[in-house]
Amino acid sequence: MFVPFLVFRNAFRHKLRTTLTIIGIVVAIVAFGLLRTIVDAWYLGAEATSSARLVTRNSISLVFPLPYNYAQKIRQVPGVTAVAAANWFGGVYITESNFFPQLAIDPGPYLDMYPEYRLSDAERKAFLLDRQGAVVGRRLAERFGWKIGDRIPLRGTIYPGTWTFTLRGIYDGADAKVDENQFFFHWALLNERIKQIYPRRADSVGVYIVEINEPGRAAAISEQIDAVFKNSLAETLTETEKAFQLGFVAMTETILVAVQAVSFVIILIIMAVMANTMAMTARERYSEYATLKAIGFSNGFVAFLIFAESLGIALVGGAIGIALTFPVTRAFGAALANLFPIFAVSRETILMQVGCALVVGVIAALIPAWRAARVRIVDGLRAIA
Amino acid sequence: MNDVPPAALVEIRNLSKSYVRGDQVIPVLVGIDLDVAAGDFIALMGPSGSGKSTLLNLIAGIDKPSGGQIHVAGVDIAQLTEGELAAWRAAHVGFIFQFYNLMPVLTAFQNVELPLQLTGLSRRERHERVDNALALVGLADRMEHYPNELSGGQQQRVAIARALIADPTLIVADEPTGDLDRVTAEEILDLLGALNRELGKTIVMVTHDPRAAGRAARLVHLEKGVLVD
Numbered sequence: 001m002f003v004p005f006l007v008f009r010n011a012f013r014h015k016l017r018t019t020l021t022i023i024g025i026v027v028a029i030v031a032f033g034l035l036r037t038i039v040d041a042w043y044l045g046a047e048a049t050s051s052a053r054l055v056t057r058n059s060i061s062l063v064f065p066l067p068y069n070y071a072q073k074i075r076q077v078p079g080v081t082a083v084a085a086a087n088w089f090g091g092v093y094i095t096e097s098n099f100f101p102q103l104a105i106d107p108g109p110y111l112d113m114y115p116e117y118r119l120s121d122a123e124r125k126a127f128l129l130d131r132q133g134a135v136v137g138r139r140l141a142e143r144f145g146w147k148i149g150d151r152i153p154l155r156g157t158i159y160p161g162t163w164t165f166t167l168r169g170i171y172d173g174a175d176a177k178v179d180e181n182q183f184f185f186h187w188a189l190l191n192e193r194i195k196q197i198y199p200r201r202a203d204s205v206g207v208y209i210v211e212i213n214e215p216g217r218a219a220a221i222s223e224q225i226d227a228v229f230k231n232s233l234a235e236t237l238t239e240t241e242k243a244f245q246l247g248f249v250a251m252t253e254t255i256l257v258a259v260q261a262v263s264f265v266i267i268l269i270i271m272a273v274m275a276n277t278m279a280m281t282a283r284e285r286y287s288e289y290a291t292l293k294a295i296g297f298s299n300g301f302v303a304f305l306i307f308a309e310s311l312g313i314a315l316v317g318g319a320i321g322i323a324l325t326f327p328v329t330r331a332f333g334a335a336l337a338n339l340f341p342i343f344a345v346s347r348e349t350i351l352m353q354v355g356c357a358l359v360v361g362v363i364a365a366l367i368p369a370w371r372a373a374r375v376r377i378v379d380g381l382r383a384i385a
Numbered sequence: 386m387n388d389v390p391p392a393a394l395v396e397i398r399n400l401s402k403s404y405v406r407g408d409q410v411i412p413v414l415v416g417i418d419l420d421v422a423a424g425d426f427i428a429l430m431g432p433s434g435s436g437k438s439t440l441l442n443l444i445a446g447i448d449k450p451s452g453g454q455i456h457v458a459g460v461d462i463a464q465l466t467e468g469e470l471a472a473w474r475a476a477h478v479g480f481i482f483q484f485y486n487l488m489p490v491l492t493a494f495q496n497v498e499l500p501l502q503l504t505g506l507s508r509r510e511r512h513e514r515v516d517n518a519l520a521l522v523g524l525a526d527r528m529e530h531y532p533n534e535l536s537g538g539q540q541q542r543v544a545i546a547r548a549l550i551a552d553p554t555l556i557v558a559d560e561p562t563g564d565l566d567r568v569t570a571e572e573i574l575d576l577l578g579a580l581n582r583e584l585g586k587t588i589v590m591v592t593h594d595p596r597a598a599g600r601a602a603r604l605v606h607l608e609k610g611v612l613v614d
Binding site: 002006009010013287288291292293294295296297298299376377378381 | 442445447448467468471472474475476478480482486488489490491495498499500502503547
């Protein structure tokens, strides 16, 4: 118990200095955790995908629609078990700041393809029977206080006019990765209204969600689907749901790289601060280290004392930082719930935080420990005498 | 280790020490021959820069000579590696410094116990020894005090107890009264004298103070790195 006691007493010899250093580490670890969680949240859409689902879109761009009759042809491709249309709606609920994704879907096949959206049989039936019905995720319903039967008006931006829906169901995600911030309604309703106001834009969909029976053949089936529509007026591009989601992430990749770089720069800065603290600490104690060595303690023991102190401070700061990361990310996630529907600290982030604290502790102690171990006893003793 | 039969506890032959500063070689000790018998109490005296502290450091094994031999209890310590020297010091040398060099974060008790952490003694044995050592230097009632709660004289007593605790072959003291007032210095010198007379401890002490030197059994003078008598 002697060594831990000595390390502890040494670490808190300058309480203010040690406390400020720990606070610095706490802030760095929390900031690191928060930034990593932001990056994770960005990728979470891709994480929550299924390898048994493909997305078929217009090969020119996502903004160009596909004919609705493609569904039948896609369904005939070997390996395809189901097809559902999905169309981005882009409506506004009261104000633009209330953003949430809205999709017009083929309700039956779409809900069958997404078993992770858990909806009661009664609510599912009510939704399927009501062409003006809508289904929303639990978090979205809680955010606006919606209840079953509520009338929800959306102001169309892509499709003008006010669209009023009746809430028929609220789904729960099967796990924490499932987005509970979405709004689904009948594609048939959308198409019906478009026929009235823009007849030439009718019978078209944004993307097709395609369910396949062999995820291992996703690439081959994708090629087969695209081959069906080759040289047509609307050629298709089929990819896995994950690749489709990552395509969105790629649009903001530069920002993500910058965020990741900043998270590591923060760790580098605190490493420099910590190294300075340990260098000052060791320099002040050269005579004590020399005394220990004169008494018979080895160079390694002296180096160990410095490493243990540095690691101790870094790990205390790291532990507090990790503990604080949870409430901070919760508050951050709540404030930006419409941007990041799922915002949770991952196990990998916690492990990286622990790793960063360890690395900071070790690197900060390297040079001071090496110097203290190498200092000649007579020179060290002269530091006082 | 080159072991020879111990004619004297400390046997120094043709010892030299020099420092290199740039292109210059500065001799500090030149051709020193000195014997210290077991149970002796020697005072090394001389003006500043005469090399007395350097000689003490060499005898204590915290510095390496440039030439010559130092045998302590039959061991040629000049031939020992750094690791071997550390183990040798732990077993054979007790240090008393001018500024006490106590660990400020440890109590008097813990400071005295420090050298015993390097031994295989049980906790109970260590505590017994520390209790006895602190009683011997008259600080049994101050064992839970930290150095900054003790006077200079008391701190030096703690340092003496620490030097004694592992029952070393040799005690080296570098200006042990240099930072103390006259009355306290006398008390410390009384204590060192008692350790020498009553416990038979071999003491090599560096001092500027003729009064302190007068307490030693033998005086050795150094001038410009050479023994003058």
